[in-house]
Amino acid sequence: MALKKLLGSNFRVVEGSAVIAQATACQVTVSGNMESARTKDTPNGYDQEQMVSKQWSAQVTTIDASVTTLRKYITLFNTQNSGQSSSGYAGLAIGFDETSGTNNSDLEHSTDIEHSGVALLNDISLQANNRTTCQLQLQFTGNGPLA
Amino acid sequence: MEKGQHLRLLISDTTGSSAAYKFIGFATDLTFHLSATMEDSSTKDSSDADGNVWQENEITARTGDIQFGGLVAVGTDADAKKFKDIVDGVSDDIVYWKIAAVSGANNRVIGKTICSGEGKISNCQADAQAGQRATYSGTLNIYGPVTVGND
Numbered sequence: 517m518a519l520k521k522l523l524g525s526n527f528r529v530v531e532g533s534a535v536i537a538q539a540t541a542c543q544v545t546v547s548g549n550m551e552s553a554r555t556k557d558t559p560n561g562y563d564q565e566q567m568v569s570k571q572w573s574a575q576v577t578t579i580d581a582s583v584t585t586l587r588k589y590i591t592l593f594n595t596q597n598s599g600q601s602s603s604g605y606a607g608l609a610i611g612f613d614e615t616s617g618t619n620n621s622d623l624e625h626s627t628d629i630e631h632s633g634v635a636l637l638n639d640i641s642l643q644a645n646n647r648t649t650c651q652l653q654l655q656f657t658g659n660g661p662l663a
Numbered sequence: 664m665e666k667g668q669h670l671r672l673l674i675s676d677t678t679g680s681s682a683a684y685k686f687i688g689f690a691t692d693l694t695f696h697l698s699a700t701m702e703d704s705s706t707k708d709s710s711d712a713d714g715n716v717w718q719e720n721e722i723t724a725r726t727g728d729i730q731f732g733g734l735v736a737v738g739t740d741a742d743a744k745k746f747k748d749i750v751d752g753v754s755d756d757i758v759y760w761k762i763a764a765v766s767g768a769n770n771r772v773i774g775k776t777i778c779s780g781e782g783k784i785s786n787c788q789a790d791a792q793a794g795q796r797a798t799y800s801g802t803l804n805i806y807g808p809v810t811v812g813n814d
Contacts, residue, residue, distance in 0.1 A: 549718065569705060571718035583764055583775045583812075590778050591811045593697055596722060636720055638699040642762075642777075644670035646691035646733060657701055660719050661711040 529576045529612050536654070537585075541577040544612050544631075546570060546662060572658035574610060574635060581652040586642065589654060593637050607634040607659040633662040669766070670777065672731050674803075675759045676748070692732035692800075695762060695778075697809065700724040727805035729760065729782065734799040757781050760803060763812070776812030780805055 528535055529542045548567040558564055596607065611632030635656035644650035672690040704721040711717060736743045761779035766772050787801035 569716040569718050583777060586777045587811050590697070590809060593699070593725070594809060594811065636699070636701070636722060638701055638720075638722070640695075640697040642670070642693075642695040644693050644695075644762075646669075650670050657720055658717070660709070661715065661717040663711070 527612065527614050529574055529610060531608060531610050536576050536578060538578040538581065539576050540579055540651075541575075542612065543575040544572065545574075546572045570662075572633065572635075572662045574612065574656045574658075575653065577651065577653045579649055579651055581642075581650060586650075586652065589637065589640055589652070593640055596636055607636045608656070609633075610635050610656055631662050634659050669764070670762055671765045671773075672729060672734070672803075673761045673763060673773070674734070675761075689737060690731040690734040690799075693762065694730040695727075696729070697725065697727040697805075700726070727809060728785075729762075729803040729805065730801075731803060732798070732800040734801075735796060755783060757806060758784055758803065760805075776814055778809050778811050780807060780809045782806050 527542055528539060529544070530536065547570070549569045549571065550565040551568045553564045553566045554562075592608065609632065611630070613630040635658050637654060638657045639653075639655035641653040642650060643653075670693065672693040672695075674689070699722045701720040702723045703718055705716065705719045709716060709719060736747075758781070759779070760782050762777045764774040764777065766774055782803040782805045785802050785804045787799055789797050789799050791797035
């Protein structure tokens with residue numbers, strides 16, 4: 517019997533329709549905000565939690581970011597303002613999917629794993645040590661639903 | 664970075680355009696970090712088509728710092744004196760910083776500016792081994808806005 521295809525090997529984070537280039541690691545996290553629903557008559561003393569809302573975040577680590585790329589993300593960090601409720605700025609459209617080929621820069625992608633949403637760039641870390649190429653890490657916080 | 668090009672932190676006691684910028688120290692190792700403080704901006708009526716409520720966020724503040732290592736003084740004796748004042752002065756004094764691409768012999772040719780701004784050195788450690796010039800490592804807390812290079 518043939519083994520099922522192991523999904524996620526070519527998992528990547530994309531910005532709009534373009535892949536975030538030179539990524540070495542991608543992470544997407546979805547978590548629920550829980551609230552206790554225990555009442556005084558809940559049996560056995562065990563808590564009963566219910567999910568009141570969800571949030572998501574993404575992180576990408578890249579190597580060899582160009583001057584243009586570094587400027588772009590610092591500019592974005594500087595200019596993104598408040599969330600949807602007050603200024604109308606929702607954030608950057610990002611998503612994650614899986615390439616169908618062996619190269620993460622392939623334009624074609626599998627729809628087996630595919631999600632997208634709007635996020636705010638909440639953290640930039642740039643590491644540049646002597647005799648090494650620079651490494652850029654971007655963290656996005658989801659702003660609204662992950663579709 | 665383009666092949667053969669690296670990033671370097673430059674510090675100065677004066678500000679200026681990229682052409683006139685006179686730096687008096689540069690660091691070989693750096694970690695540049697910007698972080699936004701987020702606040703939950705969800706309202707009780709925010710939900711998707713399936714009825715899920717997703718958290719929405721607003722940026723309420725921005726902070727930044729630069730961890731540096733291998734910082735050395737460059738320039739004239741007068742520059743070295745200014746450099747000494749800067750690194751000795753873990754104080755409230757403003758230091759002007761710039762992160763730029765460098766290349767060429769010993770990576771001393773300064774190319775395009777990534778970003779620049781003001782900061783305050785909040786800690787500094789001198790490392791002076793036998794037979795070697797002193798290098799400094801520490802933390803520069805970014806003070807005020809970060810300006811993106813356009814050269």
